[in-house]
Amino acid sequence: MDPTWLLVLLPLAVTFGWLAARRARPQPRQPSAPKGISETYFRSINFLANDQHDKALDVLAKALEDHDESLEIQLALGTLFRRRGEIEKATQIHQSLISRPGLRPEQKSQVLFELANDYFKAGLLDRSENLLLELGAGDGLREPALRLLIQIYESEREWESAIAAASRLDSLTAEACSPVVAQYHCELGERDLSAGDYAAAKSRADEALKRYANCARAIILLGRLEALTDKHRQAVSTWMRLCEEHPDMVHEVARLVQTSAESLGKPALYIDFLNRALTASADERLQLLLVDYLSSQGRAQEAETHLLSWVDENASLPGVHRLLEMRTGEDADAVSRQDYRLVQRVTGKLLAERTGYECRFCGFQGKSLHWQCPGCKHWDTTVPRLATTKWS
Secondary structure (H helix, E strand, O other), X not given: OOHHHHHHHHHHHHHHHHHHHHHHOOOOOOOOOOHHHHHHHHHHHHHHHOOOHHHHHHHHXXXXXXXXXXXXXXXXXXXXXXXXXXXXXXXXXXXXXXXOOOOOHHHHHHHHHHHHHHHHHOOOHHHHHHXXXXXXXXXXXXXXXXXXXXXXXXXXXXXXXXXXXXXXXXXXXXXXXHHHHHHHHHHHHHHHHHOOOXXXXXXXXXXXXXXXXXXXXXXXXXXXXXXXXXXXXXXXXXXXXXXXXXXXXOHHHHHHHHHHHHHOOOHHHHHHHHHHHHHHOOOHHHHHHHHHHHHHOOOHHHHHHHHHHXXXXXXXXXXXXXXXXXXXXXXXXXXXXXXHHHHHHHHHHHHHOOOOEEEOOOOOEEOOOOOEOOOOOOEOOEEEOOOOOEOO
């Protein structure tokens, strides 16, 4: 619970309670706050000072429910309950406010918006959407209502509706929505691709790049579609763009480039891609792919020489791990092989703890690439969490 809310509401609770008490009885010559409100104030302050924010809120909420019917205070209470996860309490407050007579149109809109937030938090997405559409959203609420609608459409995977809402939001704010809209087109493109409609999927990829020319996901999708229609050289050229525009994403297409190069009967094309990628990226996984490919082409000595040179120059733990793998399989006595395997297990464990993907915005970590972070729901913020352990 954010204590800032309590610091704001505590003085309001005292003020409104004191005013209510003054109206209810004759004025003393030197008025003071009613005993009940004073006790509430000091009890809340005491809980707040001891970092017991939930208890402070309980005391404060009870006092406000007993002493104040102000719309603003009730709205603030509802928001606090929702933030604390007490959705039912928040909903009850906002539903009771809707039934109040004499609400001005802007006040009713505010209450409806808060109720839509309650339903969204409760997972009642249809109810939340209907309220927001009914709201009509005046100038003060149009932007937050659109943002909430977009969250609903994302949750329901209604990408066309999300595109329409984001386009309206784009016209209202200085915030560029094009990168997110490009992601929605990619989602639709992936759906078309799964259905086997390559033409529709390509149209979506093209539209995504039109909205956001630097969209890594659209570049990857377009290359996949070109490869699936036997345009392998064109696909490799498309994926090559990542070396310049998104070097952190090059590893995601490396195997695809290898498949297309082999389909063309030109393995050198894959090696050229890896060399260009290594020039642009510090991703050590690309070095390992080059070593593996050289080995698979019967160039084991060249692969080991390259690996030794790389490890010696960069003191790379992933490089040492791969070297141990090679040495374990070579002719060696049983004791040496056992030592190699022991050290290899240690390096493997260290690397396993450092690989995967991480959101640049919230720090969420996972083993798979998510174009929308499961933690903070931001788009295109997940990047490889590389194993860069080195020693000097």
